[in-house]
Amino acid sequence: MQAESPGKRRGREEEVAMKDPVDVLIIGAGASGAAVAWSLADTRMHILCLEQGGWMNPAEYPSTGRDWEAKFFGEWSSSPNVRGRPEDYPINDDNSPIKVVNYNAVGGSTVMYTAHWPRLHPSDFKVKTLDGVADDWPIDYDALTPFFEENDRMMGTSGLSGDPLSPLTHPPMPQQPMGLSGAIIGKAMNKLGWHWWPSDTTVATMDYEGRARCINLGHCTPACAQGAKSSTDITYWPHAIRAGVELRTHCRVREITTDENGMASGVVYYDKDGVEQFQPAHVVIIACNGVGTPRLLLNSKSSRFPNGLANSSGLVGKNLMFHPYAQIYGYVKEPTDSNRAPPTCLWSKEWYDTDLSRGFVRGYGVQFVRGAGPVFEAVVSEQKGILPWGEDHHRVFRKLNGHRLGFSAICEDLPEEHNQVTLDPVLKDSHGIPAPKIDYTISENSRKMMEHALARGREFLETAGATDICINSPIPWGGWHLLGTARMGIDPERSVVNEWGRSHDVKNLFIVDGSIFVTSGGVNPTSTIQALALYIADQMKQRLANLFD
Amino acid sequence: MSADNQLTRTQRDDLRTIAAMIVPASDEYKVPGADDPAIQADMLATLGRDTKLVAAALDHLARLAGAPLAGLDAEKREAVAQQFRKSGGAAAATLARVVLQCYYRDDRVLRSLGIELRAPFPKGHVLPDGDWSLLDPVKARGGSLRQVP
Numbered sequence: 040m041q042a043e044s045p046g047k048r049r050g051r052e053e054e055v056a057m058k059d060p061v062d063v064l065i066i067g068a069g070a071s072g073a074a075v076a077w078s079l080a081d082t083r084m085h086i087l088c089l090e091q092g093g094w095m096n097p098a099e100y101p102s103t104g105r106d107w108e109a110k111f112f113g114e115w116s117s118s119p120n121v122r123g124r125p126e127d128y129p130i131n132d133d134n135s136p137i138k139v140v141n142y143n144a145v146g147g148s149t150v151m152y153t154a155h156w157p158r159l160h161p162s163d164f165k166v167k168t169l170d171g172v173a174d175d176w177p178i179d180y181d182a183l184t185p186f187f188e189e190n191d192r193m194m195g196t197s198g199l200s201g202d203p204l205s206p207l208t209h210p211p212m213p214q215q216p217m218g219l220s221g222a223i224i225g226k227a228m229n230k231l232g233w234h235w236w237p238s239d240t241t242v243a244t245m246d247y248e249g250r251a252r253c254i255n256l257g258h259c260t261p262a263c264a265q266g267a268k269s270s271t272d273i274t275y276w277p278h279a280i281r282a283g284v285e286l287r288t289h290c291r292v293r294e295i296t297t298d299e300n301g302m303a304s305g306v307v308y309y310d311k312d313g314v315e316q317f318q319p320a321h322v323v324i325i326a327c328n329g330v331g332t333p334r335l336l337l338n339s340k341s342s343r344f345p346n347g348l349a350n351s352s353g354l355v356g357k358n359l360m361f362h363p364y365a366q367i368y369g370y371v372k373e374p375t376d377s378n379r380a381p382p383t384c385l386w387s388k389e390w391y392d393t394d395l396s397r398g399f400v401r402g403y404g405v406q407f408v409r410g411a412g413p414v415f416e417a418v419v420s421e422q423k424g425i426l427p428w429g430e431d432h433h434r435v436f437r438k439l440n441g442h443r444l445g446f447s448a449i450c451e452d453l454p455e456e457h458n459q460v461t462l463d464p465v466l467k468d469s470h471g472i473p474a475p476k477i478d479y480t481i482s483e484n485s486r487k488m489m490e491h492a493l494a495r496g497r498e499f500l501e502t503a504g505a506t507d508i509c510i511n512s513p514i515p516w517g518g519w520h521l522l523g524t525a526r527m528g529i530d531p532e533r534s535v536v537n538e539w540g541r542s543h544d545v546k547n548l549f550i551v552d553g554s555i556f557v558t559s560g561g562v563n564p565t566s567t568i569q570a571l572a573l574y575i576a577d578q579m580k581q582r583l584a585n586l587f588d
Numbered sequence: 589m590s591a592d593n594q595l596t597r598t599q600r601d602d603l604r605t606i607a608a609m610i611v612p613a614s615d616e617y618k619v620p621g622a623d624d625p626a627i628q629a630d631m632l633a634t635l636g637r638d639t640k641l642v643a644a645a646l647d648h649l650a651r652l653a654g655a656p657l658a659g660l661d662a663e664k665r666e667a668v669a670q671q672f673r674k675s676g677g678a679a680a681a682t683l684a685r686v687v688l689q690c691y692y693r694d695d696r697v698l699r700s701l702g703i704e705l706r707a708p709f710p711k712g713h714v715l716p717d718g719d720w721s722l723l724d725p726v727k728a729r730g731g732s733l734r735q736v737p
Contacts, residue, residue, distance in 0.1 A: 100709070102707060102708040102709040103707055103709045104707050105693060105705075105706070105707050106634075106689075106693060107707060107708060108689065108692075108693075109634070109689040109690075109693070112685060112689065113636065113637055113638075160733060160734065161733060161734075161736045162733065162734040162735075162736050164736070165736050165737070168737060169734070169736070169737075179736070180736070199723075201727075203726070203727070203729075203730045203731040203732065204731045204732075204733065205733075206733065215715075216715040216716060216717045216718060217715075217716070217717060217718025217719070217720065217722075218715040218716060218718060219715075219716065221718050222716075222718050222719065222722065225718075225722040225723070226722065228726075229722060229725050229726070232725075232729070234726060234729075234731065235723075235726060236723070236726065237723075253712075254710075254711075254712030254713070255712045255713040255714065255715050256708040256709050256712050256713075257708045257713070264708075264709040264710075265709065265710075265712070376715060378708070379713035379715065380713065380715050392734045413692045413698070413701065413703065414688065414689045414692045414693065417688040417689075417691070417692050418684070418685045418688050418689060421610075421684050421685075421688060422681060422684075428609055428610045428611075428669065428673070429609065429610075429612060430612060430614075432610070432611050432612070433611075433614045433616070433617045433619065437617075437701070440701065
């Protein structure tokens with residue numbers, strides 16, 4: 040907590056006198072914050088969400104301009120450190136082979152994600168029981184099933200029901216077209232006798248709930264100008280706001296305050312003009328992701344909570360899980376979809392479950408990659424050394440461009456306390472708030488898993504006829520999934536929140552984002568993060584009469 | 589670098605020379621080199637946040653060359669370029685990216701590659717739906733989720 044001048048404190052006291060407390064204050068308007076806001080709205084409580092970013096303007100999205108690819112290297116980079124928008128906060132990830140990527144706006148990182156939509160498997164909730172590693176979750180898959188379904192309907196999913204190796208889903212829209220790349224992938228996987236299936240995605244393949252269908256603008260990870268890719272600014276938020284939730288943008292929370300009883304009393308934040316404000320609240324819900332949430336809790340130190348808020352276990356910030364990505368790609372003779380489609384369309388669960396004969400425990404999901412645009416292809420291939428300088432440049436570029444096919448393994452990262460988020464002693468954001476520092480290493484188990492995935496990926500690519508095979512392992516700017524840093528559990532000494540998301544230490548403080556994951560599974564987590572947020576909101580609604588007992 | 593955060597005349601000359609070494613003009617493919625005036629103008633106009641690193645790369649290049657790059661004989665120039673690529677680090681990578689991202693958005697280059705001259709939005713692209721009978725072997729093989737006690 041920063042030292043506070045008497046003048047500032049007096050200002051805050053005046054604010055307290057001026058501002059009415061809200062019933063529920065949500066911090067963060069991304070994947071989980073939007074879902075929990077929408078779900079709680081039917082209680083008719085006064086709900087306020089503070090978001091450090093602003094509303095996005097699709098007319099300014101990269102795909103509306105000819106220089107769409109160049110923007111990925113600057114203002115539309117997935118790295119907040121590169122992007123450096125005023126809404127972003129810096130992250131010291133020098134001591135990590137995997138760099139954090141995120142987005143700060145209404146919609147959060149759903150503005151900038153691949154929209155790949157697998158769920159954790161039932162077995163992911165029982166890791167200790169099944170494999171003797173890490174911990175079981177305090178809840179199981181069945182507890183989340185109705186919320187997965189509700190979330191799929193709200194976000195709008197596309198896919199093909201009936202995958203034998205994935206949990207049963209009921210996407211309201213048909214799967215994405217197979218395209219040129221999908222056919223090549225399917226044929227190669229069939230030759231090898233390996234599982235593959237069209238991915239569930241949050242890309243609308245038909246007009247859905249006021250959103251237009253996908254027209255294949257191309258690489259839609261950095262936002263969709265068509266509005267076909269679900270981000271919570273265009274799914275949950277319009278509904279939540281219509282239901283009465285107040286959303287205040289460009290408001291960055293510095294700390295959560297507590298009262299003499301050790302209950303959360305509100306938050307101190309900087310408004311859009313940079314003026315410090317205090318907002319009292321009866322309930323505080325944190326939805327800031329696996330890096331932003333521990334940062335906020337650690338920045339909320341006080342004499343009662345000297346190690347940070349909700350941190351009697353000492354586990355706030357610990358057990359950071361990223362999902363190391365082992366990516367391998369090559370170039371086939373046939374044309375691929377290149378930049379003419381969403382980047383992913385198919386997955387494989389062939390290696391998802393533990394098989395100890397592979398030399399590691401747990402497993403990985405695979406997402407296949409359709410290709411790349413010309414600028415990305417040129418830049419990355421030059422850096423990899425497969426695109427020469429000089430006379431032969433043009434011949435080689437024509438061989439590579441529009442022929443790329445990729446295999447990306449999402450390796451399950453097991454929780455380890457030394458992988459952590461702390462506060463950087465020097466680095467601060469534009470409001471002077473201490474920035475997060477990441478210390479992370481890839482475990483031996485993960486390394487073996489990644490090697491296994493690369494070997495399978497090479498077999499796949501060679502079967503597809505690919506040459507010029509390249510590897511990114513880990514994908515350096517692949518820290519999309521920020522998990523585990525305020526884990527849920529029944530034991531207050533081994534977890535930060537209980538089995539329904541409430542802090543063990545502060546009984547009116549809840550966490551609903553990926554930081555409460557106990558283990559990471561081997562899939563993209565957003566579907567499960569949002570199902571958890573809806574589950575926690577439902578638990579809160581059921582317990583309103585004795586929420587703080 | 590001059591006070592207005594732009595490249596100096598010498599740096600611009602070296603950028604033009606190294607750009608042509610990265611992507612030379614080609615009669616065979618009917619494309620300009622990356623030293624083409626329009627492409628160079630695009631680079632200079634859009635350097636923006638990359639200016640500092642590109643300037644650092646060009647300073648490094650000047651140190652390796654010891655003279656304007658264009659003034660060196662072909663063999664020496666090639667040796668300098670190779671050394672630059674090997675030892676230039678993040679700055680050299682940024683310079684190469686700037687050259688390539690401007691080159692591969694030039695109308696003449698995109699035409700040569702058969703790429704339409706337009707933004708992806710609003711027209712988008714059409715994808716073949718594909719032959720979903722390819723999934724039949726996967727369905728036939730079946731399988732089940734791992735059992736949970």
